[in-house]
Amino acid sequence: MSIDLPDAIDAYFSSDKTGNAQALSELFTQDATVVDEGNSYTGRDAIRQWMANASTQYTYTVEPFDIAEDGQRTIVTSHLVGNFPGSPVDLRYFFVLRGDKIAGLEIVP
Template structure:
């Protein structure tokens, strides 16, 4: 099933698929916040480093398959398959958008 993601979110998943850490970080506002695996990353430089670390530790593919809105957040559910513990897994990505950029992202199982 194909879903139509908002522009910044589509760009995020596209850049992630390509492994392009700079393009991923460019999807975010300058002071964006990412929360993943209990860690918080603030600002594009920290987000770029988070992605770079994740991509050196694991290889994976992410396939978004569901889209919802809740409390001002866009929720994308994605199927991840890779060489990480617990693979495969469906993760929920909670996005807050601001001016066609990602201002906040929280990733949870």
């Protein structure tokens, strides 16, 4: 199923598919924070390193299938399949956008 995502979020999932950590980090504001698996990563350098580690540690595909709004956040639910513990799993991505950049992202089951 295809859903209509805001440009910054669509670019996030496109960059995630290619594993390009540098391109992905540039989609975030300078002071953005990502929370994933209980860990926080603040700033583009930390976000780039987070993505670089994830893309070398695991092989996976992610397919967004639902989008909703929750106040200031855009929630994208995606199906994630790969060689990681607990695969497959549906994850919720809570995006906070600032202009055309991602200012915050929290990923939870």
